[in-house]
Amino acid sequence: MKKLPTLILGAVIAAQLTVPVSMIRSRELVLKNGECFRFKTRPIDPADPFQGRYVRLGFESDHILCEKQESENLDHKQKIYATVETDSEGFAYFSGWSLSPPETGTYLETRYRNIYSARNPETEKWETKGIRIEIPFDRFYMDETKAPRAERIARDATRTTNCWAEVRILEGKAVIEDVFAEGQSLRELAAKKDKK
Amino acid sequence: MRKVSAKHLQWLEKELPVLESEGVISPEVSVGIKSYYTEKTASSVHWAIIAFAILGSLLIGSGIILLFAHNWDELGRSARAVLSFCPLMIGSVLSLIALIKNGGTALRESAGIFHSLAVGASIALIGQTYHLPSDTPAFLLSWALLILPLVFLLRSTGAFLIYLGLAWGWSIAAQETYGQAAGYWLLILPAFGRLIMQIKNSRHAPDTLVSLFGLLIALCMSLGFVFERTVPGLWIVAYSALLSAAGLFGIHYYRDRDSWSNPAKTFALIGIPVLAYIFTWTYFWDDIGWGHFRLGWNYRPWGNWLDGGITLALLTGWVAAAVKAFRRNSMETILLSVFPILSISGFLLSSSGDGFETLNALIFNAFLLAFGILYIVLGCRNTKLRQLNGGMAVLSVLLVTRFFDAEFGFMAKGIVFIALGAIFLSVNLIMARKKKQMEVLP
Known part of the structure; x- marks a missing residue:
């Protein structure tokens, strides 16, 4: 031997x-x-060759409002820390960013993507309003037969009501717990529609 | 000890009494031959056993990945966490058995392949269970690094090829995600180390040949992705040097062997005409060189140093291979050595200013013409149909393309097509007859 x-x-x-x-x-x-946050979503449904079918989640809050000069020295894909807070409706949003982990509050470890611009209704011109960041919880894996149906339910639900992901965040790391549409878990909803 | 298959030994055993009775060999010689093959040779494992073992482990490993990909919603988090360890444990036990029992090629290859795939399946299932983000480069890098020791410990070529595939995949994903993939060169270093060890031990062994072919293909596919492309057109020099160095290395180390017995030369002889054909188009020579240096958020400031360094390393390899393999009386080594010189000249000419595009395209048209003619001549001289057809294919593609460039009528084009086809068929027929006449039946 x-x-x-x-x-x-x-x-x-x-x-x-x-x-x-x-x-x-x-x-x-x-x-x-981890602390629980609700992020408003816009789901679509692709597949991963290794990990299977998932509902890809797009988030309404994928940017941080800040002054243009604050973000001028940021490199593409540079690691940053985004502070997470909750608005009056109970949904999470990113309130600020820093290059090192903030000492207080909940934060998410992420990367800078690009400039966030929005149209000024008064001048009708596009203006830089802040920065876009990568959302490190953009996949919700589901059973391969349920995922397309779940995506359809979530897409329809987004038109009439809120659709959100419940995400737990601890020391910069985030894990999706569940995705909700029509006030119910997407998994349960897809299973129910299946039985009908 | 030489390896001789059981099938050949059986044939020999039947032939010896016949030769003895016909008086071709004496009974003493017959006994001598018999004892030589009994004592001095070992029976080799049939390739089919190895092939089926590899295929089996590949299918089972891939099947497990697909089963996991179904995503079993009914199972809880803890059950899925336990499940994710199962293939990894089976793979580990297989590898331990292969190592401890000093297993043969079939066992080592199946263990290496299954264990390598199990590592990826395990990480992927955990990613799926916890809805981890799409961090493809991190996933591929962890997978590649975790299976790298298996390549050396189990001496598994299958695991080696999976590692090369993962390193290649990482180079694409890293370029996409981080904007650069310079780390690829560190990932590929152990692969070079393993190949050098294999060549030193047994350069003609099938696993050495497969590894050499795999590494060359991986290098060829990754080079374009890893390049920062800050200096447009530098890839022309880099690829030419890589292909030429591979061809000359093959001629030096594997001498007159051809086809799969000489992967480096085969790789070069397929790659060089393809690349030279690309260079016959003028727009590949547009806007290249340091005058068109690229800047921007997706280009690194050190990109020119990295690309320049890689190109220099490949050119050094080409010079070293040319020094070893170059022979003045061998047109093949001359043609292979000249290819990067033409590419460098073309790159420098186009870098110096506009107006050299047509000249460069003409030079490579001439090169491809010479390449085609050379292999037709070599094919006729050596009575090798593969060389002859290769040369004719290169020549035909060149002629047909240039013919389409020019505005000839359908009738003229049709006649040229028929003529080329007729030449192809008649030359092949003549060569096949010539080969048949020369063949000595056993």
């Missing part, structure tokens, strides 16, 4: 097991201790 190669292989297997274990541990910590 070759002792050294076997020992090395043992160490490799241990490392291979450590990666999924640490992935599970960190996400379970977020789900257990």
Whole structure:
């Protein structure tokens, strides 16, 4: 028996097991201790060759309002920390950003995408209003048969009522708990429509 | 010890008494031959066993990934977390058995392939369970790094090819996500290390040949993605150097071997005419060189240094291979060595100003013409149909394309097509007859 190669292989297997274990541990910590936020969504439905079918989530709040000169030195894809707050309707939005983790409040570790512009209704010109950021919870995996139906339900629901994702955030990391349409869990809704 | 298949040994055993009775060999010689093959050779595993073992592990591994991709909503988080470890555990046990028992090629390859796919399946299922974001480069990088030791420990070519595929995938995803993929060169270094070890141990072994072919294809596919493209057209020099260096390396290390027995030369002989054909179009020579330096948010300021460094490394490889392989009496080595010189000249000419596009296109038309003619001549001289047809195919594509460029009528075009087809058929017929006459039946 070759002792050294076997020992090395043992160490490799241990490392291979450590990666999924640490992935599970960190996400379970977020789900257990993270603060819960509701993000308004706009879902679409693609597929991933390795991970299966999912509902891709677009979010209404994917930007941070700030002065133009504040974001001038940001590089594309640069890591930033976005502060999360809740508005009067109970939905989450990003209120500010910093290059290091803020000492107080809930924040999300993300990356800078590009400038956020909006049309000024008075001048009718596009003006820089802030920055767009990457949303690191844009996938909601579902059963391959339910995902297209869930997407349809969510799309219809978005027209008439609010559709949102419940996300838990802890120390910059975020995990989606569930997605809601017509006030019900998307999974349950897709399963119900299936039985009908 | 030489490896001889059981099928050939059986044939020999039947033939020896016949040769003995016909008086071709003496009984002593017959006994000598028999004892040589019994004592000095080992029976080799049939390739079909290895192929089916590889195919089986590939199918099972991919099937597990697809089963996981279905997304079993009914199962809870904890059940899915436990499930994600199952293929990884099976893969680990298989690898341990293959290593401890010093398993044969079939066992090592199946363990390597299954274990490599199980690592990806495990990470993917956890990503699915916790709805992790679409961080493809991080996923591919973790997967690649976690299976890299298996390539060396199990000496598995299948795992090696999966690693190369993941590194290539990472280069595309990283370029898309981070805007640069310079780390690819670090990822590919261990692959070079493994290949050098294989070539030193047994350069003609099938797994060495497959690894060499895989690495060359991976390099060829990744080079375009990893390049920062801050200096337009530098890829022309880089690709020419890579292909020429590979061809010359193949000629030096694998001598007169052809086709799959000489992957480096085959890779070059397929790649060079394709690249040279691309260079026969004038618009590939438009707006290239340092005068058209690209700036912007999606180009790194150090991009020219990285691209320049890679190109320089490839050119160094080309010079080293040319020094070793170049022979004045071999038109093949001359043609392969000249290819990057023409590309460099073309790049420098087009960089110096406008108006050289047509000249460069003409030069590569002439090169391709020479390439086609050379292989037709070599094919006729060596009675090799593959060389002859390769040369004729290159020549035909060149002639047909240039013919379409010019505004000839349908009748003229039709006649040229028929003439080319007739030449193809008659030359092949003549060569096939010539080969048949020369063939010595066993």
